[in-house]
Amino acid sequence: MTSIDGEDDISRRSFLLSGSGLLSSVWIAAHWPNIAAAAHHADEMSAVPAPAGFEYLNAADAADVEALSAQILPGGATPGAREAHAVYFIDRALATFLSRLAGEFRAGLTQFQAAFRAFSPTSRSFAEAGPDTQIAFLKTVDRTPFFGTARALTLLGMFSSPKYAGNFGGAGWKLMGFQDQHAFAPPFGYYDREYTGFVPYSTEKQA
Amino acid sequence: MTARRFKPNETVDFVVVGSGAAGGVMARELSRAGFSVLVFEQGPRFSPADFEHDELKYFFMSGLTVDPRSSPQTFRKHPGADAQRPTGPMATQPALYARLVGGSSNHFTANFWRFREIDFHERSVLGAIPGTGFADWPISYQELEPYYTKVEWEVGVSGLAYANPFDPPRSKPYPMPPLPVKSSGVLLERGARKLGLHPYPAPMAIASQPYRGRPACVHCGFCMGFGCEARAKSSSLYTMIPEAEATGRCEVRAQSYVFRVATNAAGRTTGVHYFDGGKKEHFQKARAVVVSANGAETARLLLNSADARFTQGLANSSGLVGKYFMFNQGSSVHAVFEHELNEYKSVQTTRVVHDFYDADPKRGFYGGGGIDGRINPQPAIWAMSAGGELPGWGADLKARIEAFPRSMVAMGHTTSLPVEANSVSIDPTLKDAWGIPAIRVTYKDHPDDLAFTRFLQDRQVEIMQAAGAQRVWREEVEESAWSVHLLGTARMGNDPATSVVDKFHRAHDVPNLFLCDGSSFVTSGRGQPTMTIQALAFRAADHIGQFAKRNEI
Numbered sequence: 001m002t003s004i005d006g007e008d009d010i011s012r013r014s015f016l017l018s019g020s021g022l023l024s025s026v027w028i029a030a031h032w033p034n035i036a037a038a039a040h041h042a043d044e045m046s047a048v049p050a051p052a053g054f055e056y057l058n059a060a061d062a063a064d065v066e067a068l069s070a071q072i073l074p075g076g077a078t079p080g081a082r083e084a085h086a087v088y089f090i091d092r093a094l095a096t097f098l099s100r101l102a103g104e105f106r107a108g109l110t111q112f113q114a115a116f117r118a119f120s121p122t123s124r125s126f127a128e129a130g131p132d133t134q135i136a137f138l139k140t141v142d143r144t145p146f147f148g149t150a151r152a153l154t155l156l157g158m159f160s161s162p163k164y165a166g167n168f169g170g171a172g173w174k175l176m177g178f179q180d181q182h183a184f185a186p187p188f189g190y191y192d193r194e195y196t197g198f199v200p201y202s203t204e205k206q207a
Numbered sequence: 208m209t210a211r212r213f214k215p216n217e218t219v220d221f222v223v224v225g226s227g228a229a230g231g232v233m234a235r236e237l238s239r240a241g242f243s244v245l246v247f248e249q250g251p252r253f254s255p256a257d258f259e260h261d262e263l264k265y266f267f268m269s270g271l272t273v274d275p276r277s278s279p280q281t282f283r284k285h286p287g288a289d290a291q292r293p294t295g296p297m298a299t300q301p302a303l304y305a306r307l308v309g310g311s312s313n314h315f316t317a318n319f320w321r322f323r324e325i326d327f328h329e330r331s332v333l334g335a336i337p338g339t340g341f342a343d344w345p346i347s348y349q350e351l352e353p354y355y356t357k358v359e360w361e362v363g364v365s366g367l368a369y370a371n372p373f374d375p376p377r378s379k380p381y382p383m384p385p386l387p388v389k390s391s392g393v394l395l396e397r398g399a400r401k402l403g404l405h406p407y408p409a410p411m412a413i414a415s416q417p418y419r420g421r422p423a424c425v426h427c428g429f430c431m432g433f434g435c436e437a438r439a440k441s442s443s444l445y446t447m448i449p450e451a452e453a454t455g456r457c458e459v460r461a462q463s464y465v466f467r468v469a470t471n472a473a474g475r476t477t478g479v480h481y482f483d484g485g486k487k488e489h490f491q492k493a494r495a496v497v498v499s500a501n502g503a504e505t506a507r508l509l510l511n512s513a514d515a516r517f518t519q520g521l522a523n524s525s526g527l528v529g530k531y532f533m534f535n536q537g538s539s540v541h542a543v544f545e546h547e548l549n550e551y552k553s554v555q556t557t558r559v560v561h562d563f564y565d566a567d568p569k570r571g572f573y574g575g576g577g578i579d580g581r582i583n584p585q586p587a588i589w590a591m592s593a594g595g596e597l598p599g600w601g602a603d604l605k606a607r608i609e610a611f612p613r614s615m616v617a618m619g620h621t622t623s624l625p626v627e628a629n630s631v632s633i634d635p636t637l638k639d640a641w642g643i644p645a646i647r648v649t650y651k652d653h654p655d656d657l658a659f660t661r662f663l664q665d666r667q668v669e670i671m672q673a674a675g676a677q678r679v680w681r682e683e684v685e686e687s688a689w690s691v692h693l694l695g696t697a698r699m700g701n702d703p704a705t706s707v708v709d710k711f712h713r714a715h716d717v718p719n720l721f722l723c724d725g726s727s728f729v730t731s732g733r734g735q736p737t738m739t740i741q742a743l744a745f746r747a748a749d750h751i752g753q754f755a756k757r758n759e760i
Binding site for chain 1: 260261262263267268295296297367369370372385387388389390392393394396397405407408425426427428436437544546547548549550551552553586587589590591599600601602604605608609611612
């Protein structure tokens with residue numbers, strides 16, 4: 001199979017195919033974690049670098065969308081949407097795999113920008129306004145369909161696979177504490193580490 | 208033995224439409240019984256290495272599921288209303304299923320609960336429910352029990368027999384022990400036991416140890432909505448289909464889309480019309496046809512097979528094909544704990560509570576269900592729900608997202624009553640990319656479905672609070688607009704006037720046509736239908752094979 005964006009992830013598939021096609025299931029059971037770790041490494045190596053430019057958004061629109069995404073998921077001590085390149089994801093999504101949303105998004109963005117000009121006539125754009133002004137304005141529009149779409153796309157750009165141009169360097173996954181691996185072993189968390197086993201009920205039926 | 212390849216003009220004993228949970232079983236059982244079997248699957252065939260950890264691809268670009276760009280569907284709440292295609296960034300097909308060899312058994316969560324005795328004769332116990340087609344099944348739990356056991360052993364289910372004090376009788380224990388408990392399971396068990404409830408290890412169609420040539424689960428965490436790259440999930444792709452092909456009597460024809468079942472002047476089916484991967488039309492001759500295309504596509508295929516003899520659609524003299532569609536309702540309760548759970552690791556659920564399985568007339572409404580502990584592990588989808596109350600943005604949203612490792616969900620799975628107006632029908636104008644009329648879903652939850660789901664959600668909150676959660680919040684229970692549980696559209700029954708197939712899944716109207724999948728359900732069960740779909744398929748195949756050998760088809 002070919003991945004959705006046309007990149008054939010040959011390295012990963014080669015590892016997996018070598019396990020599933022040529023070797024016995026017993027061997028796979030014993031060595032799967034090693035295969036998976038190698039596959040994961042191959043995945044990381046195939047991560048896409050930051051795009052050189054935008055495909056769908058113009059520079060001014062991209063700046064506003066980036067500023068909006070950075071208020072939806074702000075940076076600070078830990079990375080936010082800006083640092084995760086969510087705007088690059090949004091641009092690529094609207095240009096390609098979520099193009100069905102593009103027209104509605106552009107119309108919504110135009111309305112958003114017009115409403116902001118009315119809200120803050122002294123600001124040159126949403127992107128160039130101060131954070132207090134941005135937040136005050138967003139509180140007036142955060143229940144609009146456009147904001148909902150921008151929020152969804154920001155979160156997809158923050159937490160989807162880095163190969164879609166967002167989640168740069170796995171910033172979103174690190175923020176969330178999520179590890180994308182092909183194998184884990186118990187214990188998985190604090191509470192199952194201390195679990196002492198299932199205690200049957202006194203009404204337990206017998207075989 | 209290599210897989211069979213039938214010649215273009217060859218007549219096969221059985222065509223099976225669909226290669227999923229039921230179609231896979233049908234293929235394996237009928238070919239093992241000595242018959243030639245040709246399985247048609249709309250989608251492609253994946254190798255294990257084709258499955259990825261890519262939620263964007265699978266949840267937003269139909270990487271595994273029926274694609275709205277080529278196979279659109281419409282939705283409405285009421286008959287008479289205009290049905291619309293879902294729109295927006297989170298738009299979901301109303302009847303969502305996986306379109307590849309193995310069908311939805313590839314992307315299911317793999318919860319494998321047996322039904323209980325009550326599920327099969329609940330109408331007799333509780334009486335009629337106004338405004339519904341609530342009815343008994345034509346078979347009992349006792350008749351199906353050997354086939355539940357067969358699913359557990361032949362397909363491969365992990366679990367702990369006799370641990371659930373409410374379990375129905377069983378003839379054998381599970382073939383594999385339960386999967387390792389996760390922190391969500393520990394906490395669900397802790398809270399439930401404090402409340403006097405009876406949590407038990409979840410039965411899962413995932414190998415907890417090497418089983419029949421497949422490796423044990425490696426706990427990657429990508430089960431629900433994803434295919435298994437380790438072959439540990441007991442999907443038809445890895446179990447029934449290769450075993451059917453190994454007989455040398457079965458061919459699985461992928462990317463082959465059956466759009467019409469043909470009949471002759473005698474009212475018997477003669478085969479199926481289908482498109483190959485290049486959209487070229489063909490006809491395949493068969494002595495009998497088994498449709499296991501799922502609860503939505505089976506109904507659509509019958510309705511689209513209308514002709515001069517069967518003007519309402521094939522096998523539809525009752526007028527009930529497509530009707531009594533049932534989804535299963537459900538609800539989520541989110542909880543955050545002091546320490547890390549890391550719920551993105553391993554299978555979705557490891558503990559289940561079935562204390563609220565039975566309906567209780569004293570509540571004032573019908574309904575029953577089960578609760579499991581889990582999280583929806585995909586990071587982006589989880590982040591979208593982590594905001595809790597909308598709008599959810601800014602520093603507060605970020606703080607909630609950072610609580611991901613300490614979070615879990617207590618999920619309720621509940622009944623849906625059979626309402627005649629809830630249906631799969633043919634959209635009057637919309638067609639798919641092959642020019643075939645599309646699915647139109649009409650669905651509005653019965654008030655009791657919502658009432659019980661809210662009742663069970665209160666219990667989920669109590670369990671999470673008793674488990675010591677620092678913060679608990681609920682997702683509002685909303686009316687259904689889509690589902691992956693596609694049930695009831697060609698219901699079983701003894702009376703041809705009130706059902707579509709008989710107790711052996713033979714169409715009342717067409718002697719050599721059999722329908723077996725979620726469409727056969729009379730009632731919805733409590734939210735995990737695949738175990739029963741496969742048990743029905745094993746039972747049906749057993750009888751169909753006997754009929755064929757006695758020349759009674």
